[in-house]
Amino acid sequence: MQGTLDMLILRVLQKDSLHGWGISQRIHLLSEDMLKVEEGSLYPALYRMERKGHIRAKWGISELNRKAKFYEVTAAGKKHYESERKNWIQLARATALVLGHTFS
């Protein structure tokens, strides 16, 4: 789901700025390898979010000693993340309720 990927990217970028590969590694880590997305589909999402102004890219030097884009969250991105996060939690709660499962 597009929204999901955007959320994860925003979450991952909350603290540090990372390049594409770094972001994909973090997502794997955070989601305990549960999300089996094609890694490549990360990039269209990144570009789209950059266009919308949720994240911005800066040039830096990667561990491979090559020029690479490092992404970071903008103020607008932070706001978007907070509101989306609330929505998600609510939705998850509701879903859990319907499925007869309590959420801690």
Place this chain on the structure above:
Amino acid sequence: MAFIKDLLNRLAYLFKGSRLDDEMKDEIQHHIDFQKNKNIAAGMSEKEARLAALRRFGNVERIKEECRESWGTRAFENCIRDSRLAFRSLIQRQTSTLVSLVTLALGIGVVTAAFSVANAILLKPLPYEDPDKLVMVWNTNPNEGRTLEQQSKGARSMSVQEFVDWRDKSDVFERLAVFQSWFGFVESDENPEQFFGYRVSAGFFDLVGVQPFLGRGFVEEEQVRGGPAAIILQYDFWRKRFNSDPSVVGTTMQLRAGPTRIVGVMPPEFVFSSRQIKALFPFPFTEADLNRSRELRYLRVVGRIEPGLSSEQAQARANVFADHMAEEYPQSNAGWKPVLVPVAENSAGELMPAMKVLLGAVFCVLLIMCANIANLLLVQASSRKQDLAVRSALGASRWAIVRGMLAESLILSSAGAVLGLAVAYGLVAYFQTLLPDRYSWGTSLVQAEAVGVDATVIAFAAAAGIGSGLFFGLLPALQVTGKSFAQSLNDVSRGALGNRRGQRTRNSLVIVEVALSVVMVFGAGLLVRSFLTLNAQGSGIYSDDVLSMQVGMPRHIVDQIEAETATKTEIDERRVAARLSFETALASEIRRIPGVKDVTVASERLMTGWYFLWEVEAEGRTAASETETTEVIRSRVQPNYFDLIGIPLLRGRAFTEYDRPNTRPVAVINRQAALSLFGSDDVVGKRFRLKSRPGRDPSSWYEIIGVCGDIREDGLHMPAKPYVYFSKKQTEFYGSGWYYVATEGDPYRLTPAIERAVRAAAPGTIIYRPRSLDDLERDSTWQLNYATLLLGGLALLALFLATLGVYSVLAVSVRERTREIGLRMALGAQRDWVLGLFLKQGVSLVGRGVLIGGALALVFAQVLGSLLYGVGPFDIPTLAGVGLTLVAAGAFASVLPVLRASRVEPMQALRNE
């Protein structure tokens, strides 16, 4: 905000273009290399590590494509590609592009110009604050036989005392002011000028809600008789006479009336009642004014309705107040009723119906134009069908193909709109030259003179362009890419009977075109017939090449008399004598100019609809006609007047040099006056006099020595007015002299020479408003002329477009059916049959259009009612003529295609694949 930022980012990406693409590829490579390194570290071989990394990444090419999508520049890129393709294809099809462009430029041009007229007259708000609340207040009395129309000619409206009552005691108006026409005369040797202005009473500027943009309005002491003389200039006058010099405000202007201080300049958009108004003067009431009879109704009144009152409520309250006034002053006010006319209506009144028709016609022509181009594009589209089908087969979506075709038509229509706007500019400039030089008494001229290409008009042209582009582009695009699209690959190569569905669409478009043009040509036909009737009937003046103008008597003559003489009667006598000798001298001076045949001087100007009415009574018939009064126009003329102007003498004689102050008072009256006074035109020898007016005795009895022909003074379309003529020598009093100069050939050619002669004879004076009698006659029906020209032009365009439409449909039909014709001829069909086939098609198209259009025309022609003269809106002969014209045009349009069809060689046609 977010949306705009998004859009800006997209545009930025568009310009970064290929660099962005390279960066993206780099970034993906970087990712894969990272993964590969990680895999190698985990113990894979170089090759294994790379493949695993790629697998993990997914379909690289597809992801690259998705990335490009995500920049959001696709729409723009498509747009650019579509327009590039469209340009190429338009240039390729030179002929049809050119035809469409010319049609569009003409169509949008004419339509925009016509719209600019309707815009100025119907839509543009008047240049006042809250103009809907402003009303003209007319006073009518059915018993006096006055119609509102006569009232609005400015004959009479309110007396000073009535005005004061309305202003101070009624509860209808927030403010009320009067205005009156007034002349200004700049005395100057190098640049004398006479101009028309209004005197306006206190509070006028607050009433209209417009203040001078330089200087100030009139102050209280200027609104008192004997106070400092002041003038406020209209913007145009200021610009022309003072070169827009702001420092003239506060300086003094030398007017004939005395030195006058310029206190302000009105803003450029301000116009009140007439654009001829060059300046405003204060309008002080004196004690004498206030004590004048309540029946001297000569003020024109404008008011602002109390806030919160609707115009109906205001009218109702005004009626109640008028009843009160009638009770209080039964003698002067019984029967008088106020009529409140919104200023906007008052000014557009006469042209209102014509403008509504014009707006309708504008949209008709737009529709016809669109239908025509749609047809042309349909034809093209059907011949491009194969090409489009191939594109579709190669994977172009229907939307992509429609988009491509729309791009073409939008480019066409935008170019057409730009060219059309240029055409409109030219036409509007031309319209301006058609306007009459006429005092307009608060009628539509004000707005007609405001006709111009402004933002609304440009917006209209743009909307017309884009709207028509969408309309004529979408129709063929959807039609061609319709259901049967996939089959068309086969269709074309098999070349069966023409495409029936396309044919049907095109036919209905043409029928609509023909129907609409029938409506328009019918409307224009009625107007043209009215125009011809009026001009055939004429005004009653039978002369060519007469120039009319006014020349005032130089001030110094009057000053000298006043300085030398003591008593008022003596001054008057000497002034009259001075005037007569000045006129005689000037006339003989002008007569000496080569090319001048003769000169005559009269007290009144002809054919301007501007006159004062005098009540007259016939001797011996006074008692019988107490209730009905005869009102006449009075003119003092010289003996050669009737000859020179060309007014036929029906009975008796004209004046001679011997009709002088000390001889028997004589008069020549026109037939209308004779009938109205005596019920017969055999009246030579009978007598009449001017009735007494409040505060004035009746005149002496005048013996009628001749009866002359009538003149339609109010305009060719109005009934003739009763006229009485006195001998200038016998009855001369104050008054301005109108000179009529009969010339050889174009009268205006002599204007400079006459001007020189006048200046030489009387330094410091000028000739005012020189205008030929022919022009004055033409101007008297300018509303009809204007409407005829506009609608006529639009109708001709419609006719032309409809003919073109019929032609193109038939031409295509012939082309599509060439093989069929060949086949039929091969099987034995005669050429006559082929000819008949297409002629029948053409005639049936036009015939159906004419039938529908004829019915519509009869419904819509009623709107023209008030503009027509001597012909009704249900005029069947005109309608029949229009129908025949259309059928003839249709037949003409069919000639070429039909001939082409009949020349088809069967063998060639069949091989022709």
